[in-house]
Amino acid sequence: MLPLVILPYMTERKDLAPEEHGASESCAANEEEEQGTAFGANGETELEVGHETLSEPNADENFTEKSGCLTRMGKGTCGRPLHLAPEGVDDRRVCLMHSKDPGKLSGPLFELFWSAFEEILESAGDQAAHFDRFVFPVLNFKGREFLPYCSFNEATFSRDVDFRHVAFTRSVDFTRANFQKNAIFSGTLFEQKVKFNRAVFAQHATFLEATFTLIARFTGAEFRQNANFRGVTFSRTAKFTDVKFMQKSNFSNATFAMDASFRRAIFTQSAGFSGAIFERDADFDHAKFLQHGSFFSTRFTQSARFGSATFAQDADLRGATFAWSADFSRATFLQNTTFLSATFMRNADFSDATFSLNVVFSKANFTQNADFSRATFGAAAAFSRATFGQSTDFTDTTFSGMAGFQLVTFQDTAQWQRSRFLDRAEFRGAKFVPKTDDAPGAVFALARFSKPQEIIFDDVDLGRVLFHNCDISEVWFTSSAQWATRTGDRGLRVFEETVSLESRYAAELQRNGLRDFRAVAQICQQLKKNYDSRLDYWTANEFHFGEMEMKRLDLPRTGGFVRIREWLHPRFSPVALYRLASNYGNSFWKPVTWLTAVLLIFTLLLPVPGIGLKRQIPVRIESYNTVWNMSDHWTPNIEREERIVAKAAIAAVDSVTFQRNAEYLPAYPWGRVLAILTTLATSTLFALFLLAVRRQFKR
Numbered sequence: 001m002l003p004l005v006i007l008p009y010m011t012e013r014k015d016l017a018p019e020e021h022g023a024s025e026s027c028a029a030n031e032e033e034e035q036g037t038a039f040g041a042n043g044e045t046e047l048e049v050g051h052e053t054l055s056e057p058n059a060d061e062n063f064t065e066k067s068g069c070l071t072r073m074g075k076g077t078c079g080r081p082l083h084l085a086p087e088g089v090d091d092r093r094v095c096l097m098h099s100k101d102p103g104k105l106s107g108p109l110f111e112l113f114w115s116a117f118e119e120i121l122e123s124a125g126d127q128a129a130h131f132d133r134f135v136f137p138v139l140n141f142k143g144r145e146f147l148p149y150c151s152f153n154e155a156t157f158s159r160d161v162d163f164r165h166v167a168f169t170r171s172v173d174f175t176r177a178n179f180q181k182n183a184i185f186s187g188t189l190f191e192q193k194v195k196f197n198r199a200v201f202a203q204h205a206t207f208l209e210a211t212f213t214l215i216a217r218f219t220g221a222e223f224r225q226n227a228n229f230r231g232v233t234f235s236r237t238a239k240f241t242d243v244k245f246m247q248k249s250n251f252s253n254a255t256f257a258m259d260a261s262f263r264r265a266i267f268t269q270s271a272g273f274s275g276a277i278f279e280r281d282a283d284f285d286h287a288k289f290l291q292h293g294s295f296f297s298t299r300f301t302q303s304a305r306f307g308s309a310t311f312a313q314d315a316d317l318r319g320a321t322f323a324w325s326a327d328f329s330r331a332t333f334l335q336n337t338t339f340l341s342a343t344f345m346r347n348a349d350f351s352d353a354t355f356s357l358n359v360v361f362s363k364a365n366f367t368q369n370a371d372f373s374r375a376t377f378g379a380a381a382a383f384s385r386a387t388f389g390q391s392t393d394f395t396d397t398t399f400s401g402m403a404g405f406q407l408v409t410f411q412d413t414a415q416w417q418r419s420r421f422l423d424r425a426e427f428r429g430a431k432f433v434p435k436t437d438d439a440p441g442a443v444f445a446l447a448r449f450s451k452p453q454e455i456i457f458d459d460v461d462l463g464r465v466l467f468h469n470c471d472i473s474e475v476w477f478t479s480s481a482q483w484a485t486r487t488g489d490r491g492l493r494v495f496e497e498t499v500s501l502e503s504r505y506a507a508e509l510q511r512n513g514l515r516d517f518r519a520v521a522q523i524c525q526q527l528k529k530n531y532d533s534r535l536d537y538w539t540a541n542e543f544h545f546g547e548m549e550m551k552r553l554d555l556p557r558t559g560g561f562v563r564i565r566e567w568l569h570p571r572f573s574p575v576a577l578y579r580l581a582s583n584y585g586n587s588f589w590k591p592v593t594w595l596t597a598v599l600l601i602f603t604l605l606l607p608v609p610g611i612g613l614k615r616q617i618p619v620r621i622e623s624y625n626t627v628w629n630m631s632d633h634w635t636p637n638i639e640r641e642e643r644i645v646a647k648a649a650i651a652a653v654d655s656v657t658f659q660r661n662a663e664y665l666p667a668y669p670w671g672r673v674l675a676i677l678t679t680l681a682t683s684t685l686f687a688l689f690l691l692a693v694r695r696q697f698k699r
């Protein structure tokens with residue numbers, strides 16, 4: 001039998017036991033520890049112990065025998081009489097409370113242990129009760145109320161632990177506690193601070209619907225089997241920083257009323273947060289979800305941080321609500337990911353994120369900016385029916401698989417600058433409707449399409465889309481893709497023509513501070529080629545007009561008389577005349593009209609120098625002047641003038657159609673000069689007519 005010598009120790013204990021303020025000091029020490037100063041508190045304790053006891057544990061058997069158990073407790077040592085445990089059970093001789101003696105599991109030792117425990121608890125009143133490093137046999141506190149501050153620092157729970165519906169009225173400390181079997185805290189009420197820092201749960205840990213009234217610390221804890229926090233309420237901060245969940249973890253329907261930190265946490269098996277509510281910041285930065293991570297319908301009221309988090313298996317964030325900013329920058333999603341119908345009410349940051357497999361953002365609602373810059377989509381990326389309320393940034397993004405933007409609404413500029421589309425992309429029914437009038441709807445500048453034939457723009461209004469420095473000559477614009485029209489019914493235009501040079505998206509469109517019409521012409525040229533190759537000559541002609549128009553507007557900038565040339569170029573350069581004569585070969589009515597006009601003018605001008613009948617030798621030249629007989633009446637004179645105009649008409653047609661045996665010849669020299677000029681003009685106009693006809697119907 002062991003002597004019952006707990007009472008003499010108890011008096012000694014009183015001095016050693018830290019008062020409540022001491023306990024809160026140690027809390028503060030632990031807070032520091034969490035922030036990285038690590039082990040400070042315990043290191044100090046160890047030193048103090050060395051000074052106080054002034055002895056090595058095994059230095060003097062007799063001395064040890066006298067001073068009792070040397071196990072550290074709080075800031076002192078245990079001091080209880082040593083327990084005679086079977087050989088090899090304990091590393092050194094300790095008291096019954098600290099012994100790993102299996103005899104404690106039942107029988108008299110069991111009774112002894114618990115009576116000692118109850119005594120500690122009772123004598124503590126509402127002060128501190130220390131159970132540091134105790135080795136507990138099976139424990140059942142179901143429904144009990146603990147009034148003192150309880151310290152279970154480094155305690156070992158060798159059998160199942162049942163704290164169901166227990167109420168801890170003061171702080172409780174399970175730092176580094178070791179739960180070797182199941183630990184049940186279901187419905188437990190923690191009315192003050194709780195610490196489970198670096199605790200190890202070797203078997204199932206159940207905190208079902210437990211309530212943490214003040215800060216709950218689980219920093220560095222290890223859950224080796226399932227951890228069930230379903231329906232738990234954290235009324236204050238919940239710290240799960242660096243926690244390791246080796247099996248399933250379940251936080252579904254949990255409520256985090258204040259900040260929750262799962263920074264660097266590792267979820268080895270499936271992690272369930274579905275239906276959980278984070279009312280303040282949720283921090284999952286650098287967290288690792290090695291299996292299925294579920295945030296189905298999870299609500300993040302304040303900022304949600306998943307920066308550099310890793311989802312090694314499927315990530316399910318369907319219907320999740322991010323009421324404040326959502327940060328997924330540099331996050332890695334190695335398997336399928338779904339954000340179906342998720343709501344982002346503030347900025348959503350997916351910059352530098354990696355989606356290795358399929359990702360779904362369909363029906364997601366981005367109220368503010370969505371940043372996907374430098375993100376990598378390893379497989380299909382589905383954004384169909386998503387809504388982007390503010391700017392959308394896909395700058396430098398890589399789409400390795402199908403990129404689906406069907407029926408997506410972009411209410412501000414969507415940027416795809418320098419994006420790479422390695423596979424298909426569909427912009428079917430996408431709506432680019434920026435709220436500001438002159439903002440571009442979408443920018444594809446410098447984007448690259450590896451399979452341009454598989455890039456589809458269908459039923460899209462491209463009136464405000466920028467494509468400069470991006471090869472779109474083979475991109476598939478269906479007949480329902482609409483372009484803007486140039487004012488004055490002058491064909492279709494691209495947005496580069498009218499976009500404000502002030503716009504930050506138009507930087508590449510500037511040359512010496514002015515619009516670079518060559519760059520615009522290049523896009524028109526690509527579109528002409530594009531529509532030509534699809535035998536849509538009508539649309540191709542519209543862009544041909546645009547291309548030539550850009551050439552006309554590309555004014556000379558250097559050299560002499562630059563001012564005069566600047567004025568002349570858009571009016572009288574060959575390209576300007578080409579437009580005047582036939583709308584750059586698009587109109588065949590225009591050259592016909594001009595042809596008729598030229599012929600008419602020639603006919604009327606020819607009798608001025610005069611015409612003569614070829615057969616008469618010498619040729620008698622008739623002109624308006626020579627046929628007019630001053631002595632005659634008006635009527636015969638007019639008749640003679642009419643005849644000469646008729647003859648001139650014959651001569652005109654003869655000369656412009658190169659008739660060798662013309663009856664009437666224009667008088668030498670000015671009549672002939674007139675004839676040569678007219679021939680040049682009419683033949684050019686006729687060629688333009690033929691060209692226009694060919695352009696309209698066939699190539």
Ligand SMILES: [Zn+2]
Nearest residue numbers: 069078095098
């Ligand atoms: Zn002891």
